[in-house]
Amino acid sequence: HREGKLPGRQDWSTWPHYQAAAAGFRGYWYPVCFADQVGERPHRVKLLGEDLFVIRDKGKLYGMKNRCPHRGVPLSNGNKQFPGAISCVYHGWTFDLETGDLVAAITDGPQSPICGKVTQPTYDVEERLGMVWVYVGDGEKPHPIDEQLPEELVSNPAVLGQRIQAREGNWRFAVENGYDEGHAKYLHRTALWRMFKPMPVWNTTRIVKRDRWIYRVQQEQHWTADFPGLGRWTGLAWYKAKPPKQATNIGNTSSHREVNPVIAAQEFPGFASVSMPGVLRIAYPTFIHYEFYVPVDADNHLYVGVMADFQKGLKTLPFYAKYLGAVRWLFHGQFSGQDKWMVEITDAPPEKLYRPDDSLLQWRKLAEDVTEDRLAALREQGLEPTEEAS
Ligand code: FES
Incomplete structure (x- = not known):
């Protein structure tokens, strides 16, 4: 064992970031399901306390926050009425899967003034090792997933x-x-x-x-x-x-x-x-x-x-x-x-x-x-890390 003595009674306050990370550390890719579980219909996922869904469009994977900003109905109850977009089951608000932009509010007609004024948060999604991986961060550009996976497994x-x-x-x-x-x-x-x-x-x-x-x-x-x-x-x-x-x-x-x-x-x-x-x-x-x-x-x-x-x-x-x-x-x-x-x-x-x-x-x-290093890097980029909830 290492030199020196283990401290006796412990709690997690010695490691404040660890203590605060009850719902996980942000800034990483996480596997959420098998790749063949995700098709052209939304697949609901809960990750780091966040409610989202993943879906395929023409084979490509997308991820989006699940809560419809209109009245809070889960978008995972909706489906694809238009190519490349998800429509909420309740009133037909329709979001571009790539950008998250509200591109149509079906029940307010083609000229609905709400369009272009609402953007739904999206998630970066990748497929590796037969699984779907989602990045949860704080607005930074995700690191390539292969840098995070065990090196011998990737190569x-x-x-x-x-x-x-x-x-x-x-x-x-x-x-x-x-x-x-x-x-x-x-x-x-x-x-x-x-x-x-x-x-x-x-x-x-x-x-x-x-x-x-x-x-x-x-x-x-x-x-x-x-x-x-x-x-x-x-x-x-x-x-x-x-x-x-x-x-x-x-x-x-x-x-x-x-x-x-x-x-x-x-x-x-x-x-x-x-x-x-x-x-x-x-x-x-x-x-x-x-x-x-x-x-x-x-x-x-x-x-x-x-x-x-x-x-x-x-x-x-x-x-x-x-x-x-x-x-x-x-x-x-x-x-x-x-x-x-x-x-x-x-x-x-x-x-x-x-x-x-x-x-x-x-x-x-x-x-x-x-985590200390990551948070310092975020602040350097002018990004404010999400408040960690312990
Ligand atoms: Fe989603 Fe109204 S709650 S469109």
Whole structure:
């Protein structure tokens, strides 16, 4: 663990931006649904507490604030009466999907004087990894989505197994659960998935920052431990009574398995890493598992799990068999269900942290520092960030 002592009693006030981001951090792209869920009819989305809809027109994706400015009816109840525009179901106000301009008020005739005087806010929308992504910002030009996605995922062909699930609980608890070191060893001890993944009872850890990510680097690993007066605890698997020969920072077992060349080329300093705005990356020898925690509002989030195997052509077939036959149910199912449960029942701070929680502190610090820089950049552009509501 890092030098120095963890502060004892904690709350989030040490990280004011983190504390204020109950409904999420602005200035990022977020996955909201699968690409094939969005067609020529509006698909309603709630993101960072904002109500919007996404829709396709001639294949292109658009996003728009959902509330009709006339009388407040959701535009997602309307439809496309004219090409490239959405018409509100109530009185037929019609907005250009690209610009948000009110281009017709059908029930006031072609010369309606309200036209040109109202503009509905729009959202930038992209399609990546078979999903629809929406940018929520403060009027700034969005950064290219590929700069935000994990670099290896953007630049290499991969076959993906995905799950999107609406879950209760604040998105910060979800990130912290994902990156939390202790729970993988204890909470998940009963997960079927863990039958095949021995883990040390405990280990020392160093947090390393590289580029946009912070990594948990496992050092000394203890596969069994004697607790004086209590007994012995083991992290070894039922089928293998010996600990792996050497620790590695890809996956949690010895490096006897061949490592996928794309994963090996990354030279990740640690197998679990996290980046803004709440993306977890767990690198195993043959695949990488990503979790995107998407803030819906202060009390709900979307869990987006993406398992990527960097293969193409016929070599993708074993992945499909493995994913559909086992991983989807054991990992994206039961294992991940245990996480869901914890995120639902974790209570808000104050909290009293112990050594393995250093990973949480480092994540909060990363979020705090990155947000500080973003807000400074916005102010430099003369933009006023949206008031964060805690
Ligand atoms: Fe939308 Fe009247 S409420 S047109």
